[in-house]
Amino acid sequence: MNILVTGGAGYIGSHTCVVLLEAGHEVIVADNLCNSKAETIDKVEQITNKKMVFYPIDVTDEEAVERIFADHKIDGVIHFAGLKAVAESVEKPLEYYYNNTVSTMVLAKACQRHGVEKFIFSSSATVYGENEVPFVETMDLLPAANPYGETKAISERILMDTAKANSKFSVSLLRYFNPVGAHESGFIGEEPTGIPNNLMPYVTQVAKGKLEKLQVFGNDYPTPDGTGVRDYIHVMDLAEGHVASLDRLTPGVHIYNLGTGQGISVLQLVKAFEEVNGVRVPYEIMGRRPGDIAESYADVSKAEKELNWKAKRGIKEMVRDAWRFESQLPAAQK
Ligand code: NAD
Numbered sequence: 468m469n470i471l472v473t474g475g476a477g478y479i480g481s482h483t484c485v486v487l488l489e490a491g492h493e494v495i496v497a498d499n500l501c502n503s504k505a506e507t508i509d510k511v512e513q514i515t516n517k518k519m520v521f522y523p524i525d526v527t528d529e530e531a532v533e534r535i536f537a538d539h540k541i542d543g544v545i546h547f548a549g550l551k552a553v554a555e556s557v558e559k560p561l562e563y564y565y566n567n568t569v570s571t572m573v574l575a576k577a578c579q580r581h582g583v584e585k586f587i588f589s590s591s592a593t594v595y596g597e598n599e600v601p602f603v604e605t606m607d608l609l610p611a612a613n614p615y616g617e618t619k620a621i622s623e624r625i626l627m628d629t630a631k632a633n634s635k636f637s638v639s640l641l642r643y644f645n646p647v648g649a650h651e652s653g654f655i656g657e658e659p660t661g662i663p664n665n666l667m668p669y670v671t672q673v674a675k676g677k678l679e680k681l682q683v684f685g686n687d688y689p690t691p692d693g694t695g696v697r698d699y700i701h702v703m704d705l706a707e708g709h710v711a712s713l714d715r716l717t718p719g720v721h722i723y724n725l726g727t728g729q730g731i732s733v734l735q736l737v738k739a740f741e742e743v744n745g746v747r748v749p750y751e752i753m754g755r756r757p758g759d760i761a762e763s764y765a766d767v768s769k770a771e772k773e774l775n776w777k778a779k780r781g782i783k784e785m786v787r788d789a790w791r792f793e794s795q796l797p798a799a800q801k
């Protein structure tokens with residue numbers, strides 16, 4: 468199939484391009500590079516020894532999107548493009564609402580105009596809010612603690628209503644838990660600009676000596692060791708989940724949690740990182756981070772049953788591959 472991948476130069480998008488190309492699909496990437504580099508496109512091509520078509524465009528630009536659909540017979544869209552920094556979304560709500568919801572509408576409209584039926588959307592576990600764990604797809608969504616989370620919930624609703632009005636539209640809403648790690652080659656991975664917000668890139672930068680120590684946000688949660696529990700998923704497993712979903716997409720809306728189903732605490736992740744990689748990660752305990760919840764992990768039985776997909780890589784592979792990627796980056800890069 469010819470798959471349009473928006474945000475394909477980004478972290479999850481680039482790994483998914485690898486899996487799509489290896490599965491024999493043609494890939495067209497649209498990315499304005501606001502949080503990524505064009506080199507990543509070359510790296511994906513080197514890993515797979517295949518070519519992609521790249522449009523350096525903003526997917527909120529209706530005319531630019533229309534040109535892609537006019538140039539190619541698109542069979543499906545995987546929409547990763549979006550802004551994702553939670554704290555920044557509180558400071559710049561309009562930028563987040565505009566970018567993340569208008570892009571969804573522009574792409575869905577282009578699909579309608581051109582009879583493109585398959586649409587896969589990058590949603591997030593954040594839409595569950597503070598529900599009881601494990602999170603199940605049938606749960607009522609709770610208001611997100613920040614504009615970023617709301618943009619995901621709104622985009623989900625836009626796509627649900629579009630599918631209601633168009634019986635052939637086939638939508639997959641993939642709710643990612645915490646993607647970490649990198650391609651096994653160490654060639655592509657997560658490269659946040661500035662100081663990382665997320666745990667794993669912070670840990671890799673402390674291990675590398677770029678940052679002095681990890682700040683652990685709270686050790687008084689009702690969790691086994693008091694630190695926050697999350698469902699970390701290897702980015703390659705996540706990428707494979709997209710292709711499994713694409714292969715089985717049928718008309719209507721299908722919602723899937725993509726996680727491992729296993730909760731891991733901050734200190735468990737740090738310990739695994741140190742043991743597997745033989746490096747030290749100094750840390751200090753701080754107060755809780757505003758807006759954080761104690762625990763987030765998925766019920767993954769629906770994806771397993773309906774997509775025949777299951778995360779194969781465990782925490783050891785996650786910390787090994789995250790470190791392999793960080794290790795080959797130049798020390799002065801950040
Ligand atoms: P990323 O920032 O690495 O990738 C997003 C890509 O989209 C970037 O390359 C950026 O340049 C591009 N982009 C943003 N706005 C654009 C626009 N208007 N037009 C064209 N390109 C645009 O982020 P990621 O971690 O790969 O996340 C991909 C998607 O998954 C996002 O929608 C994100 O919200 C969602 N998600 C991520 C996580 C996570 O922890 N990484 C968790 C849940 C959901």
Ligand code: UDP
Pocket residue numbers: 645664665666667669681682683684685694695696697733756759763
């Ligand atoms: N966390 C931390 N120190 C950091 C970054 C994150 O202790 O520098 C904790 C955070 O409180 C949460 C977990 O690590 O319990 C995962 O946080 P992340 O920001 O990676 O993901 P999210 O909060 O979006 O699930």
